[in-house]
Amino acid sequence: MVNYKHVSNHYETLKVSPSASQTEIKQAYxxxxxxxxxxSHQETADHEQIIRINAAYEVLGDNQNRRNYDQQLQNQSQTLNxxxxxxxxxxxxHYQTRRKTGRQADEQVDEWLRRVYQPVNRLLCGILYSLEEQMDxxxxxPFDDELLDEFQEYLKICRDDLKQAQITFRSLPNPPSLARTAAHLYYSLNQVADGLEELSYFPLSYDERYLxxxxxxFRIATRLHSEAQASVN
Known part of the structure; x- marks a missing residue:
């Protein structure tokens, strides 16, 4: 039984074309x-090459073996193709999936910036940068009733804006690439909430330590808010 599972190509071994005639194959052999x-030639003697040549001719020198071998080569070629x-x-x-995934990630970032970051940023700016004027x-x-009423009204507006900012912040998961920005916003919102609570105690006690x-x-919240802005830019 002839074993056709050769690594080398028998036609290449005999240095003939796959369309070579039997006569050409015999001459090449x-x-x-x-x-x-x-x-014959001591200087070019190669025992291993002789073995390969004999194996190739054993297949290609016989018509039926050659037809079987040609079919095997054809099958191998089809398999490789x-x-x-x-x-x-x-x-x-894989490329399309990566491209689609990348595009989806970009769209997720754009959506989060538009629907979460921008409105929260605007509300935070309104709260944080209005306190100084109110304090002035x-x-x-500090004991004037009218000024205290205005201050309490200011705190109420800030609490309403803060609540809206918190709702907006939780409305959409942040993209992984903007995790740092989201974290700064989250802690800034928390500091604002604590700051408003402290400020609201002053009209009840007139204790300036609350102010x-x-x-x-608010200063801590402002720093965190600035870091959130910087991480986006």
């Missing part, structure tokens, strides 16, 4: 055997 046989096509299709699919007005006379603590919490 004789020429190569003479070239590599130690009794099929594998190549599958690899190409797989690579294209209250400082004119100082509230202002300090």
């Amino acid at each position: 004789r020429r190569l055997v003479k070239l590599f046989h130690p009794d 099929s594998d190549r096509l599958q690899r190409t299709a797989s690579a294209q699919k 007005q209250l400082a004119a006379d 100082h603590t509230g202002q300090e919490l």
Whole structure:
């Protein structure tokens, strides 16, 4: 039984074309055997090559063996082409998937910036950068009822804006690439909430320590908010 599972191509071994005639194959075989046989040419003798040449001629020198071998080569070629096509299709699919995933990630970032970051940023700016003016007005006379009423109304507006900012912040999961930005916004919102709570105690007790603590919490919130802005830019 002839074993056709050779790594090398028998036509290449005999240095003939796959369309070569039987006569051409026989001539090539004789020429190569003479070239590599130690009794003919000592300087080009190659025992391993002789073995390969004999194996090739055993297949190609017989018509039926050659037809079987040609069919095997054809099947191998079809298999290689099929594998190549599958690899190409797989690579294209992988590329398209990565491209789609990247596009989806970009769209997710854009949506979060538009629907969450921008409105929350706007509300935070309104709260954080209005406190100084309110404190200046209250400082004119911290015990004046009208000024206190205005201050409490200001705190109410801030609490309403803060609530809206918190709802908006929770309305959409943040993209992984903006986790740092989201974290800064989250902690800034928390500091604002604590600061407003401290400030709201002042009209009840007239204890200025609540004003100082509230202002300090707002300063922390402002720093965190600035870091959120910087991480986006």
